[in-house]
Amino acid sequence: MSNAPFVRWLRDTSPYINAHRGKIFVISFGGETVADGLFANLAHDFALLHSLGVRLVLVHGIRPQVERRLTEQGATLRYHRGLRVTDAAALACVKEAAGAVRVEIEALLSMGLANSPMAGARIRVASGNFVVAKPLGVQDGIDFEHTGEVRRIDTEGIRSQLDSGNVVLLSPIGYSPTGEVFNLSAEEIATSAAVALGAHKLILLMEQALYGADGASLVQQITTGEAEALMTAPDSPVPDAVRPHLRAACLACEAGVERAHLLDRHIDGSLLQELFTRDGVGTLVSQTPYEATRTATSHDVAGILELIRPLEDSGILVPRSRERLETDIDDYFVTERDGLIVACAALHAYPEAGMGELACLAVQAGYRGAKRGERLLQHIEERARQQGIRQLFALTTRTSHWFRERGYVPLAIDAMPLERQQTYSPGRNSMVLAKTLRASSETGGP
Numbered sequence: 175m176s177n178a179p180f181v182r183w184l185r186d187t188s189p190y191i192n193a194h195r196g197k198i199f200v201i202s203f204g205g206e207t208v209a210d211g212l213f214a215n216l217a218h219d220f221a222l223l224h225s226l227g228v229r230l231v232l233v234h235g236i237r238p239q240v241e242r243r244l245t246e247q248g249a250t251l252r253y254h255r256g257l258r259v260t261d262a263a264a265l266a267c268v269k270e271a272a273g274a275v276r277v278e279i280e281a282l283l284s285m286g287l288a289n290s291p292m293a294g295a296r297i298r299v300a301s302g303n304f305v306v307a308k309p310l311g312v313q314d315g316i317d318f319e320h321t322g323e324v325r326r327i328d329t330e331g332i333r334s335q336l337d338s339g340n341v342v343l344l345s346p347i348g349y350s351p352t353g354e355v356f357n358l359s360a361e362e363i364a365t366s367a368a369v370a371l372g373a374h375k376l377i378l379l380m381e382q383a384l385y386g387a388d389g390a391s392l393v394q395q396i397t398t399g400e401a402e403a404l405m406t407a408p409d410s411p412v413p414d415a416v417r418p419h420l421r422a423a424c425l426a427c428e429a430g431v432e433r434a435h436l437l438d439r440h441i442d443g444s445l446l447q448e449l450f451t452r453d454g455v456g457t458l459v460s461q462t463p464y465e466a467t468r469t470a471t472s473h474d475v476a477g478i479l480e481l482i483r484p485l486e487d488s489g490i491l492v493p494r495s496r497e498r499l500e501t502d503i504d505d506y507f508v509t510e511r512d513g514l515i516v517a518c519a520a521l522h523a524y525p526e527a528g529m530g531e532l533a534c535l536a537v538q539a540g541y542r543g544a545k546r547g548e549r550l551l552q553h554i555e556e557r558a559r560q561q562g563i564r565q566l567f568a569l570t571t572r573t574s575h576w577f578r579e580r581g582y583v584p585l586a587i588d589a590m591p592l593e594r595q596q597t598y599s600p601g602r603n604s605m606v607l608a609k610t611l612r613a614s615s616e617t618g619g620p
């Protein structure tokens with residue numbers, strides 16, 4: 175039997191594993207999720223993320239568990255603006271439900287059954303008084319009593335737990351400095367924790383997915399500006415069940431969290447698919463567009479090396495040492511997609527000759543054929559123009575036709591800047607191709 179699909183799958187997955195390692199992810203899920211039969215699978219997926227080095231903060235809800243307790247007591251359920259009014263009876267149910275749900279989650283995360291996918295994985299769960307709360311008070315004449323809002327997140331306490339390798343579990347409860355207990359919304363805690371901790375991702379598991387105006391196609395990516403417009407549109411397609419999550423995602427991204435993901439919790443494995451596959455299965459919310467090309471920084475060195483090493487090994491690119499890459503990093507440009515470097519290229523300038531070299535152009539294997547290479551080339555040509563470069567050249571052994579189809583023509587080796595001629599390797603016998611760049615003012619239409 176061929177192992178090719180497995181090998182390919184593992185290779186495709188490894189860049190994501192590297193990108194996620196050491197990052198803080200805050201994941202929120204409702205009490206419905208815990209009550210569902212699929213929750214054991216989700217708990218295993220949490221364990222898997224933890225074992226891959228993701229620093230996890232889990233935030234759970236308790237709404238159905240509190241409602242069941244209140245109904246059993248014959249008490250009335252009171253809500254205002256989607257938030258529970260927590261009177262003394264409701265607070266007692268909140269405390270009970272939070273304790274019971276927390277224990278259930280801790281038990282599942284402790285499971286070391288031999289036949290479970292995460293057999294042998296030892297996970298320590300830390301929960302406690304990490305959320306400082308204040309009362310919501312009276313709004314529209316309604317006294318919310320023991321319903322509160324987040325006043326502060328004990329980031330130091332949470333970070334020290336994460337640093338010790340623990341998973342942090344937060345219940346929708348907060349404590350005031352006066353010793354009172356408040357019922358909070360899980361989404362608010364998750365958003366506040368993600369912002370306060372500078373999390374890389376806020377992931378919200380919801381009861382249904384977010385579909386676009388046609389009601390059938392999943393919204394895969396959305397910026398915070400587009401999300402606000404979608405929520406306030408006259409015939410907004412955003413259902414009530416999704417609104418608090420989308421709003422939380424926008425708030426978090428506006429406050430500095432890089433990405434928020436909205437996932438349909440009914441899809442088994444949605445968390446793993448979202449985090450380890452190219453297109454995911456949920457909605458990615460970000461403040462800036464999902465994919466963008468920018469100047470590289472020293473933080474990108476590892477990502478660039480990962481992208482170019484296979485091409486160096488197969489002789490397509492000239493090998494570069496990490497030190498050389500670090501020294502030249504200001505010359506590099508990267509295309510980043512959800513934190514992953516999917517393409518790179520460098521522009522080395524020879525100002526005295528009015529020339530520039532386009533080097534190290536590479537697009538990650540699974541992302542080719544979608545004009546990323548061409549867009550990066552245009553980006554670099556534009557930068558070169560801005561730097562006053564009149565001619566851009568590239569050395570290539572196997573990609574000459576790609577450049578020729580984009581206006582590049584052969585150039586004699588001795589027409590390159592003198593310094594570059596001295597480092598030209600005759601053994602490699604690369605072709606030199608060049609394009610004369612016209613200033614932006616010369617390229618414009620009528």
Ligand SMILES: CC(C)(COP(=O)(O)OP(=O)(O)OC[C@H]1O[C@@H](n2cnc3c(N)ncnc32)[C@H](O)[C@@H]1OP(=O)(O)O)[C@@H](O)C(=O)NCCC(=O)NCCS
Nearest residue numbers: 535536537542543544545546547548569570572573575576
């Ligand atoms: C060359 C490369 C950067 C193009 O990236 P990309 O994002 O796929 O580029 P685009 O989508 O803009 O262009 C794709 C087109 O180029 C073609 N193409 C890809 N590699 C090619 C090559 N070596 N020679 C000729 N054409 C090539 C594709 O077949 C496709 O053409 P089609 O749409 O007619 O089928 C990418 O294939 C790559 O990283 N290759 C390995 C590294 C490399 O060769 N770098 C250049 C070193 S000088």
